[in-house]
Amino acid sequence: MSPSDSDEVLIKQKIMPRMEDGELIWIGEGKKTVDVQGIKDRFHSLKIETDWKRLDEINRYRNDIEHYHSPVSAGSVQKMVSNSFLVIANFIRDYLEEDPRELLGEGVYDVMQKIEEVYNRDKAFCIDKLKSLTYFNETISNAFLDIKCLECGSELITSTDQDISADSTSYSCRSCNDEFVYEEVVTDLFEKKYALSHRDIMSGEEDISCSCPECGGFFLYYEGFCVACGVENNLVCDLCSEKAHPSEAEVFEGRCSYCNYKWEKMMAE
Ligand SMILES: [Zn+2]
Ligand SMILES: [Zn+2]
Ligand SMILES: [Zn+2]
Numbered sequence: 001m002s003p004s005d006s007d008e009v010l011i012k013q014k015i016m017p018r019m020e021d022g023e024l025i026w027i028g029e030g031k032k033t034v035d036v037q038g039i040k041d042r043f044h045s046l047k048i049e050t051d052w053k054r055l056d057e058i059n060r061y062r063n064d065i066e067h068y069h070s071p072v073s074a075g076s077v078q079k080m081v082s083n084s085f086l087v088i089a090n091f092i093r094d095y096l097e098e099d100p101r102e103l104l105g106e107g108v109y110d111v112m113q114k115i116e117e118v119y120n121r122d123k124a125f126c127i128d129k130l131k132s133l134t135y136f137n138e139t140i141s142n143a144f145l146d147i148k149c150l151e152c153g154s155e156l157i158t159s160t161d162q163d164i165s166a167d168s169t170s171y172s173c174r175s176c177n178d179e180f181v182y183e184e185v186v187t188d189l190f191e192k193k194y195a196l197s198h199r200d201i202m203s204g205e206e207d208i209s210c211s212c213p214e215c216g217g218f219f220l221y222y223e224g225f226c227v228a229c230g231v232e233n234n235l236v237c238d239l240c241s242e243k244a245h246p247s248e249a250e251v252f253e254g255r256c257s258y259c260n261y262k263w264e265k266m267m268a269e
Contacts, residue, residue, distance in 0.1 A: 001046070001095065002028070010042060048095055054083040073152035075122075075175025082116040119156075122174060126158035133159055133166040136230030139223060140166070143189045149173035150180055150188050167230075186227045187218045194220065213252040221245075239263070 002010040003025075009015055012028030013035075019025075034042060036059055043050060058080050064070040070077075089100040101109045127145065135141035144166070149157045154175035161169040167182040212219040217228025224234040236243050237256035244251035250260040 010046075013038065048091075050091060051083075051087055054087055058084050058087075071152070073149070073154045073173075073175035075119075075154035075156040075173075076152065078115055078119045078122075079155065081112065082119040085112040085116050088112075122156050126156055126174070129158045129162045132162040133164065133169065135166045136227075137225065139220075139225075140186065140227055143186070143193065143227075146189065147171070147185060149176060149178060150184060151178040152176040167228075183217060183228045190218050190220065190227050210247065 002008045006026065007028040009026050009028040011033045012030065013032040014029040015026050016029045017024055018027050040052070042048075061070055061072055061077065061080055064072070072080075088104075092098050092100040092103055096103070104112075126147075130144050130147065131141075133141075133144075135144065147157055148155055152173060152175055154173055156174040157171055158174070159166070159169045159171055160179075166186075170179050170181055171185050172179045210219045210221060211217065212226035212229060212231060213233075214231045215226060215229040217226050219226045221235065225232045233252055234243070235245075235251050237251060237259050238254040239259040240256060242256055244256035248257040248260075250257050253260075255263060
């Protein structure tokens, strides 16, 4: 987008004004190009929109491999290359108004497109297998679409078997080959989704996580079921019809702690 005789002014860190035929123009100086923050500032002032979430992830990875090493798996890198391909292709199409395949050259374009296709095919394979399983309920089956490897974070993780119940198969990561049991995966998914941050608790939000009376697994207070064994309990007291806090163990037997106290007292008399 830089004017042709401006020495690529828009990507240069140092920009100098110059008068030419009585007109003020800006010229890039030196070899230094803008850093990531510089790119953000330029995009902002030029009203160029792009997917910064994707770009930041790619940039973190680039920084790691440039200066340290990266704990990221091959599968996650594949996803990032696939993501950067989309960002670049969209930018070329929308702002440079060029054909990405022509501008990048067939060789580069085809390699990037192939990586994107392979990743998408792998991901679809994982999702298909997960969708063939039977879950305790829809909340759990929906949560499984966000599954990530507990070890390397790759989204290329799926069940070992298909067409059986979700809690009787294991889950393996196609990037790092680590394997997990149902309870590990489901607990991780819901802990991330529901766990209150320390700040929420400080600001008065009630901590409603609790463990299942049947299996000790992660029990959802509002939904009233255990993600690990599927047991359901709406935690409503049979006697006063109030919803009790899960920390009141008696409510799993059908009474809140207050009614239970009265009931025990009555029984003792
Ligand atoms: Zn993994
Ligand atoms: Zn349970
Ligand atoms: Zn009660």
